[in-house]
Amino acid sequence: MAERLLQASRQRRAKGMTAAAGSASRAALPLLLGALLAFGRAYVLDDSDGLGREFDGIGAISGGGATSRLLINYPEPYRSQILDFLFKPNFGASLHILKVEIGGDGQTTDGTEPSHMHYALDENYFRGYEWWLMKEAKKRNSNITLMGLPWSFPGWLGKRFDWPYVNRHLTAYYIVSWIMGAKRYHDLDIDYIGIWNERSYDINYIKVLRKMLNYQGLERVKIIASDNLWEPISASMLHDQELMEVIDVIGAHYPGTYTAKDARLTKKKLWSSEDFSTSNNAMGAGCWGRILNQNYVNGYMTSTIAWNVVSSYYEQLPYGRSGLMTAQEPWSGHYMVEAPIWISAHTTQFTRPGWYYLKTVGHLEKGGSYVALTDGLGNLTIIIETMSHKHSKCIRPLLPYFNVSHQVATFFLQGSFSEIPELQVWYSKLGKSSERFLFKQLDSLWLLDSSSSFTVELQEDELFTLTTLTTGSKGSYPPPPKSQPFPPIYKDDFNVEYPFFSEAPNFADQTGVFEYFMNMEDPGEHRFTLRQVLNQRPITWAADAASTISIIGDYKWSNMTITCDVYIETPRKGGVFIAGRVNKGGILIRSARGIFFWIFANGTYRVTGDLAGWLIYAVGQVEVTAQEWYTLTLTIKGHVSSGTLNGKLLWSEVPVNFPKNGWAAIGTHSFDFAQFDNFHVDATP
Numbered sequence: 001m002a003e004r005l006l007q008a009s010r011q012r013r014a015k016g017m018t019a020a021a022g023s024a025s026r027a028a029l030p031l032l033l034g035a036l037l038a039f040g041r042a043y044v045l046d047d048s049d050g051l052g053r054e055f056d057g058i059g060a061i062s063g064g065g066a067t068s069r070l071l072i073n074y075p076e077p078y079r080s081q082i083l084d085f086l087f088k089p090n091f092g093a094s095l096h097i098l099k100v101e102i103g104g105d106g107q108t109t110d111g112t113e114p115s116h117m118h119y120a121l122d123e124n125y126f127r128g129y130e131w132w133l134m135k136e137a138k139k140r141n142s143n144i145t146l147m148g149l150p151w152s153f154p155g156w157l158g159k160r161f162d163w164p165y166v167n168r169h170l171t172a173y174y175i176v177s178w179i180m181g182a183k184r185y186h187d188l189d190i191d192y193i194g195i196w197n198e199r200s201y202d203i204n205y206i207k208v209l210r211k212m213l214n215y216q217g218l219e220r221v222k223i224i225a226s227d228n229l230w231e232p233i234s235a236s237m238l239h240d241q242e243l244m245e246v247i248d249v250i251g252a253h254y255p256g257t258y259t260a261k262d263a264r265l266t267k268k269k270l271w272s273s274e275d276f277s278t279s280n281n282a283m284g285a286g287c288w289g290r291i292l293n294q295n296y297v298n299g300y301m302t303s304t305i306a307w308n309v310v311s312s313y314y315e316q317l318p319y320g321r322s323g324l325m326t327a328q329e330p331w332s333g334h335y336m337v338e339a340p341i342w343i344s345a346h347t348t349q350f351t352r353p354g355w356y357y358l359k360t361v362g363h364l365e366k367g368g369s370y371v372a373l374t375d376g377l378g379n380l381t382i383i384i385e386t387m388s389h390k391h392s393k394c395i396r397p398l399l400p401y402f403n404v405s406h407q408v409a410t411f412f413l414q415g416s417f418s419e420i421p422e423l424q425v426w427y428s429k430l431g432k433s434s435e436r437f438l439f440k441q442l443d444s445l446w447l448l449d450s451s452s453s454f455t456v457e458l459q460e461d462e463l464f465t466l467t468t469l470t471t472g473s474k475g476s477y478p479p480p481p482k483s484q485p486f487p488p489i490y491k492d493d494f495n496v497e498y499p500f501f502s503e504a505p506n507f508a509d510q511t512g513v514f515e516y517f518m519n520m521e522d523p524g525e526h527r528f529t530l531r532q533v534l535n536q537r538p539i540t541w542a543a544d545a546a547s548t549i550s551i552i553g554d555y556k557w558s559n560m561t562i563t564c565d566v567y568i569e570t571p572r573k574g575g576v577f578i579a580g581r582v583n584k585g586g587i588l589i590r591s592a593r594g595i596f597f598w599i600f601a602n603g604t605y606r607v608t609g610d611l612a613g614w615l616i617y618a619v620g621q622v623e624v625t626a627q628e629w630y631t632l633t634l635t636i637k638g639h640v641s642s643g644t645l646n647g648k649l650l651w652s653e654v655p656v657n658f659p660k661n662g663w664a665a666i667g668t669h670s671f672d673f674a675q676f677d678n679f680h681v682d683a684t685p
Helices: 002-014 077-089 130-140 166-184 205-217 233-238 241-246 261-265 281-301 339-348 585-593
Strands: 041-045 051-054 058-063 097-102 145-150 222-228 248-255 268-275 303-307 326-329 334-336 356-358 369-374 379-387 407-413 422-429 435-447 453-458 462-467 489-492 508-511 516-518 527-532 547-553 560-568 575-580 593-600 604-610 616-619 629-637 640-645 648-655 664-670 672-681
Touching: 002 281, 041 593, 058 145, 058 339, 077 130, 077 334, 077 489, 097 130, 097 303, 130 145, 130 166, 145 166, 145 222, 166 205, 166 508, 205 222, 205 241, 222 233, 222 268, 233 241, 233 248, 233 261, 281 303, 281 339, 281 369, 339 422, 339 435, 339 462, 379 407, 453 462, 462 629, 508 585, 527 664, 560 575, 560 593, 560 664, 575 629, 593 629, 604 640, 616 648, 664 672
Parallel strands: 041 407, 058 097, 058 303, 097 145, 222 248, 248 268, 268 303
Antiparallel strands: 051 356, 326 334, 356 369, 369 379, 379 462, 407 453, 422 435, 422 462, 489 672, 508 547, 516 527, 527 672, 547 664, 560 629, 560 672, 575 593, 575 664, 593 604, 604 616, 629 640, 640 648
């Protein structure tokens, strides 16, 4: 390997590559030289005493919840370009791991994701978009690791209790069915399965799950637990040998780069199985760059997984723009390749799962950290970060103060690395926008004339990757279309006989699940509709509302007219609504305000100022019954609103003082079947 590296290096050198990154053409970039700069504090990278822990990869999460909702609606070629920036090797983030939500019909942060089993005798492995996303990731990287984790569960598993462990075997069957469906219908091999995101685990359930996996021939599927804190799962494992044997990885969320003593005592793999959750600006990039190194330096975590992979949900929902990149405008095709994509590349493009960390990793004398990894075949990748406290705060946990200052560091390559002739150099500078560089390739370093050492001058908020690998690249495409607001006039008649996805474009379900539906009993105008398909409350992860609701449009909309055909399926107690200026969603959906126009199968109507129905503006009798189609129209203009039923004015002059703006929406009074058709909104000023 050393001879091959030397030969390749000489060939590149013969083509005129310089040995120094501090040449005149790089005057604005950092000084980084082989032996020409005075020695700084010495750091040794050596494998003579063996290697550290096995590296398991860097990844990101789709879901938890509905965070990739808008991505599927992007037109080509922009959708494929976004996917390339996320998953294509040696192009962008080049992720090693994709973790997806196992949809459970409940609200799980920014929306609901549909279950593959809404009801006990129901199985459908084509709902939602996670199957599609996993396949797209696999197309680009056949070696990507796939993980599944439930946040919520369909209500039938709880038998009227908000608890998934009422029947452990039934819940294990539900999860194993998802894994088997992924293989049978999509040829996807799930590598890791979780228990219940950030909620209680059940020791006996974990054991049952392992046995059922083995019984179905899925011994290769590994279990990660408990996707919450390091404790009490670590202590439980230390006191239960059978539990210790069935859990392969301990996964903790937002660990602040540290692990717990009991977790280390288990000698299991330790992962930060959800991290980041920070705005994808320069601060978020600094957070990501710091924890990718320090999760191992401080906590021996061999994988870090970001929430979330791409911000493809309405920005005003909770934690807007907290993905590695932003793609929230399928109607325009606009997307943004944010800084965390290139911070990821510093690690992902120059490592692979199965590499090993060196034992010789650590902190820099004046702040920052360094790690080094090898494939055991002669390749070496070194990642150095000097993220400052001011520019690397994650959303959680609280970051204790530390100081980073200018320093000079000299790295000595020893052991099997002493004969490495050349290192490729990639560089990012965060912090002040005027000084910012992202994933810029510098001139390579020639090491044979420098006693296998190099010296680097380090400032605050810098990131260096030095590697023997020559395959890295900063991928690019022509600029996408310019950003545009949601179309102020929007129509959808849902006339799609064979939908590619189960959900209609741009509708974002916040409680309940709204799916394309073929109405076999109506061969006429309403043969194809959008149907709310849940008939019971799911086992919740967040505070789902009592009423189902799906939002759409531009949060800045103020004046609007919404028209929709509605069909109540449940006699007497059923009800539906259309709404405007809806001001909250996601985990805050229960407290959503707006103007809600309801009709009920018992022959009444209601106008409320909130989804919960506490703020009643108008009530009355109306000729409405179940299993008939009606056309509702809601008009909001300035400080007043009005509503019509089948074109006839039903109520008017209802004051609207709050909120001033928000989304349009449709929904049902409770978890009952109902249908919607010919949706139309006009929000022109």
